[in-house]
Amino acid sequence: MAPAELTGRSFKQIRTGLDQREFSVSELLGAYLHNIDQRESVVHVFLHIDRAGAEAAAKHLDQRLTLGEARPPLLGAVVAVKDNIAVRGLPMTAASRILEGYLPPYDATVVSRLRAAGALIIGKTNLDEFAMGSSTEHSSFGPTTNPHDPRRVPGGSSGGSAAAVAAGFCNLALGSDTGGSIRQPAAFCGVVGMRPTYGAVSRYGLIALASSMDVIGPLARSVADARTLLSVIGGYDRADSTSVPHFSWHRTASSVDLTKLRIGIPTEYGEGITDAEVKKIFNKSRALLERAGITVVEVGLPTTRYAVPAYYVITPAEASSNLARYDGIRFGPPGDHDFGHGRAYARLRGQRFGPEPKRRILLGTFTLSAGYAERYYHTAQRVRTLLRQDFMAAFAKADVLLTPATPTTAFLLGSIQDPVSMYRQDAFMVAVSLAGLPAVTVPGPAAGLPVGLQFIGQHKHDNHLLDVVQRCRVIFGGGE
Numbered sequence: 001m002a003p004a005e006l007t008g009r010s011f012k013q014i015r016t017g018l019d020q021r022e023f024s025v026s027e028l029l030g031a032y033l034h035n036i037d038q039r040e041s042v043v044h045v046f047l048h049i050d051r052a053g054a055e056a057a058a059k060h061l062d063q064r065l066t067l068g069e070a071r072p073p074l075l076g077a078v079v080a081v082k083d084n085i086a087v088r089g090l091p092m093t094a095a096s097r098i099l100e101g102y103l104p105p106y107d108a109t110v111v112s113r114l115r116a117a118g119a120l121i122i123g124k125t126n127l128d129e130f131a132m133g134s135s136t137e138h139s140s141f142g143p144t145t146n147p148h149d150p151r152r153v154p155g156g157s158s159g160g161s162a163a164a165v166a167a168g169f170c171n172l173a174l175g176s177d178t179g180g181s182i183r184q185p186a187a188f189c190g191v192v193g194m195r196p197t198y199g200a201v202s203r204y205g206l207i208a209l210a211s212s213m214d215v216i217g218p219l220a221r222s223v224a225d226a227r228t229l230l231s232v233i234g235g236y237d238r239a240d241s242t243s244v245p246h247f248s249w250h251r252t253a254s255s256v257d258l259t260k261l262r263i264g265i266p267t268e269y270g271e272g273i274t275d276a277e278v279k280k281i282f283n284k285s286r287a288l289l290e291r292a293g294i295t296v297v298e299v300g301l302p303t304t305r306y307a308v309p310a311y312y313v314i315t316p317a318e319a320s321s322n323l324a325r326y327d328g329i330r331f332g333p334p335g336d337h338d339f340g341h342g343r344a345y346a347r348l349r350g351q352r353f354g355p356e357p358k359r360r361i362l363l364g365t366f367t368l369s370a371g372y373a374e375r376y377y378h379t380a381q382r383v384r385t386l387l388r389q390d391f392m393a394a395f396a397k398a399d400v401l402l403t404p405a406t407p408t409t410a411f412l413l414g415s416i417q418d419p420v421s422m423y424r425q426d427a428f429m430v431a432v433s434l435a436g437l438p439a440v441t442v443p444g445p446a447a448g449l450p451v452g453l454q455f456i457g458q459h460k461h462d463n464h465l466l467d468v469v470q471r472c473r474v475i476f477g478g479g480e
């Protein structure tokens with residue numbers, strides 16, 4: 001079978017093929033590796049490819065298939081994992097020089113759940129350093145490019161994972177989303193990306209950026225595949241103190257009555273679209289939903305205009321504290337410590353952190369310092385409360401909300417130099433994060449570069465959200 005015939009399929013289709021013995025897991029893996037050999041030098045998805053480990057795992061899974069053993073839900077899933085999630089024995093750097101050479105001695109909870117469900121891990125994907133960024137250009141090991149156009153960014157910070165799915169290097173991928181890092185690259189690369197409810201997926205083994213917002217979530221070719229991946233990685237974990245107990249994942253897609261569904265469109269987001277193509281596709285999507293009999297209502301999220309400033313106060317504050325553990329001594333290559341501890345920290349951190357982590361450490365330390373914390377950090381926390389109240393009011397009028405995913409389509413590499421303009425890329429992403437809500441981005445009905453649409457669900461209503469998005473994606477003509 002030609003590689004493209006396999007690598008263009010969704011995981012669900014692959015699973016059917018495996019069950020019917022159309023091909024083996026090793027053949028499937030071979031097809032992905034073929035694509036990687038052809039295009040990785042241009043796309044630069046991986047910081048580490050575990051060819052030998054994946055091949056051995058594929059052989060083992062093929063044996064299980066021949067023996068007719070029980071078939072766990074992710075058998076045959078070839079998964080790429082963002083390089084801020086620990087996979088035992090594979091190097092993990094979070095795209096930072098300060099972690100070079102670090103080998104995690106344990107698996108993140110999501111990774112052990114993947115393995116138990118029959119998935120194999122093909123490699124670790126590129127990201128903005130410590131997941132700080134919206135383009136993957138802040139990686140210390142060079143940027144990833146957009147599989148739809150190598151002159152453009154794939155989005156970020158999970159740009160490697162989104163590009164891996166879009167380029168046919170794997171069938172599923174894991175990303176992390178603090179302020180949009182799964183949803184925005186999924187939108188730029190034309191794949192499905194989900195940020196689950198905060199606490200729904202264990203963060204044990206994830207390198208922290210802003211702990212009050214970080215979540216791990218799926219990137220996939222279809223909504224159905226994202227749901228399958230989530231059903232495996234989600235659920236309570238005692239190793240994560242913010243993990244939500246009693247979260248039920250295993251509901252199958254229920255039939256959503258489209259005639260009773262109310263989709264809310266936040267007025268303020270319409271005003272933030274700067275790109276004619278994004279506007280066109282968003283309006284077209286809205287019209288398609290209305291034509292399918294769905295009620296579309298306007299809702300207000302007045303505090304949303306303060307979401308980006310609040311996010312960029314809270315995230316650096318939490319990051320400055322989380323990044324304190326990278327002192328250049330406990331992790332990373334040995335340095336010259338001859339000059340006393342305090343100075344060693346300063347020198348090694350100065351040499352090994354890239355510009356964006358440094359900026360955030362400085363900003364965060366400043367906004368938390370005595371005299372300024374009330375003015376910045378506490379004000380931002382109050383904005384967070386107001387945002388939650390806005391969403392609650394909106395959900396009294398609508399079951400899910402629909403917004404564009406990004407103000408523009410994927411921008412050209414190097415075209416955004418100023419940090420504040422980069423932060424504004426997250427305009428439609430960060431309010432959801434501050435409120436801890438689930439959201440899914442799917443490709444809209446666009447012919448050229450992908451244009452993503454974002455569906456936002458109510459707290460802990462992840463399954464209902466996926467049901468709705470699955471139906472809506474069919475209405476947009478994009479399959480399930």
Ligand code: GLN
Nearest residue numbers: 131132133178179180181
């Ligand atoms: N672009 C956002 C930031 O730089 C999002 C990052 C993320 O979600 N990890 O903080």
